Amino acid sequence: MQQSFQDAPVVLFLEPGEKHKSLASVERLLRQMAQAGADRGSLLIAFGGGIVGDVGGFLAAIYMRGIPYIQVPTTFLAQVDSSVGGKTGVNLPEGKNLVGSFNHPLAVFADISVLGTLPDRELRAGLMESVKAGIIRDRTLVRFMEEHVHEVLGRDPRALEKVIAASIRMKAAVVNEDERESGLRMILNLGHTVGHAIEQATHYKALLHGEAVGWGMVAALYLARKRGTISAHQFERLESLIHLYGPLPPLKLRAAKLVAATGADKKNVGGVRRFVLPLGIGDAGVVEDVTAAELEAAVGYMLAQAGEKHS
Ligand SMILES: NC(=O)c1ccc[n+]([C@@H]2O[C@H](COP(=O)([O-])OP(=O)(O)OC[C@H]3O[C@@H](n4cnc5c(N)ncnc54)[C@H](O)[C@@H]3O)[C@@H](O)[C@H]2O)c1
Numbered sequence: 195m196q197q198s199f200q201d202a203p204v205v206l207f208l209e210p211g212e213k214h215k216s217l218a219s220v221e222r223l224l225r226q227m228a229q230a231g232a233d234r235g236s237l238l239i240a241f242g243g244g245i246v247g248d249v250g251g252f253l254a255a256i257y258m259r260g261i262p263y264i265q266v267p268t269t270f271l272a273q274v275d276s277s278v279g280g281k282t283g284v285n286l287p288e289g290k291n292l293v294g295s296f297n298h299p300l301a302v303f304a305d306i307s308v309l310g311t312l313p314d315r316e317l318r319a320g321l322m323e324s325v326k327a328g329i330i331r332d333r334t335l336v337r338f339m340e341e342h343v344h345e346v347l348g349r350d351p352r353a354l355e356k357v358i359a360a361s362i363r364m365k366a367a368v369v370n371e372d373e374r375e376s377g378l379r380m381i382l383n384l385g386h387t388v389g390h391a392i393e394q395a396t397h398y399k400a401l402l403h404g405e406a407v408g409w410g411m412v413a414a415l416y417l418a419r420k421r422g423t424i425s426a427h428q429f430e431r432l433e434s435l436i437h438l439y440g441p442l443p444p445l446k447l448r449a450a451k452l453v454a455a456t457g458a459d460k461k462n463v464g465g466v467r468r469f470v471l472p473l474g475i476g477d478a479g480v481v482e483d484v485t486a487a488e489l490e491a492a493v494g495y496m497l498a499q500a501g502e503k504h505s
Pocket residue numbers: 210211212215242243244245246248268269270271272275276277278279280281282291308309310311312313316403
């Protein structure tokens with residue numbers, strides 16, 4: 195790779211783990227960039243998972259008020275989700291992704307051959323974002339994922355390519371319509387209200403993001419079924435799909451605690467509890483009138499599943 199650059203690229207490293215997605219890392223990396231002589235003509239290449247992509251994109255946004263960058267996502271989640279949409283940033287001790295900027299890369303190069311070394315659990319967790327993509331916008335993807343579980347989990351290149359391409363297409367289309375998350379983009383948060391609450395309650399340690407979103411989607415599906423926006427048959431089909439790409443780790447949490455944790459969600463503007471609900475298969479909408487009791491029932495159902503079948 196080095197031969198294709200006029201000067202040998204300077205390689206900077208970021209330790210793995212959410213705790214390194216921090217302002218301290220940003221300061222260290224900015225200083226290393228300055229020491230290496232990076233200027234406005236430099237190109238930053240974020241090569242790694244979602245954490246590297248988020249930090250790299252943020253560095254590119256703020257170094258000398260902005261330099262160009264390219265994303266080379268190396269996890270399934272980063273390929274289908276975090277590298278698309280231009281959200282970059284880091285965590286604060288007070289919460290995840292509280293500092294950042296919208297900053298689109300010049301290009302995203304997603305090569306499935308790098309996924310060969312990815313642990314199975316990371317792959318399955320990332321696939322939850324593809325399940326989400328199908329539920330909210332793409333019923334063909336839902337069907338494909340139902341019918342090709344073995345190929346996808348067996349990393350058959352054609353199957354992976356199909357799922358990745360469909361997921362990216364979905365996200366790119368939604369983001370194009372609503373870049374700054376004022377409306378439509380919120381549907382990308384299906385499963386994330388409860389998912390974020392689970393991550394927070396388990397201190398971001400017990401579950402991977404996709405796994406928490408998997409459980410969060412179970413709660414959202416239950417709520418949708420109770421409201422009648424999906425049928426009992428659709429509920430069973432979509433819940434089964436989530437578990438086909440599991441197993442999701444067991445949860446030992448209290449419903450009330452999780453419901454309280456959803457109050458801190460970024461999607462809540464002015465105290466309104468916004469919630470993404472599936473409306474059939476391949477469609478979703480945002481509702482603002484979900485009551486605490488409804489949410490508690492949905493979370494209760496999810497926790498019953500998460501405690502019994504999966505422990
Ligand atoms: N910007 C967005 O729109 C957006 C969307 C979703 C998630 N995110 C962020 O993405 C982050 C999660 O990303 P992630 O799931 O990619 O996790 P990650 O970046 O932590 O990577 C997971 C692990 O896999 C390792 N890894 C990376 N590529 C590998 C490969 N090819 N083979 C083997 N191991 C590899 C990493 O070193 C790390 O240990 C979170 O911080 C989340 O907030 C951002």
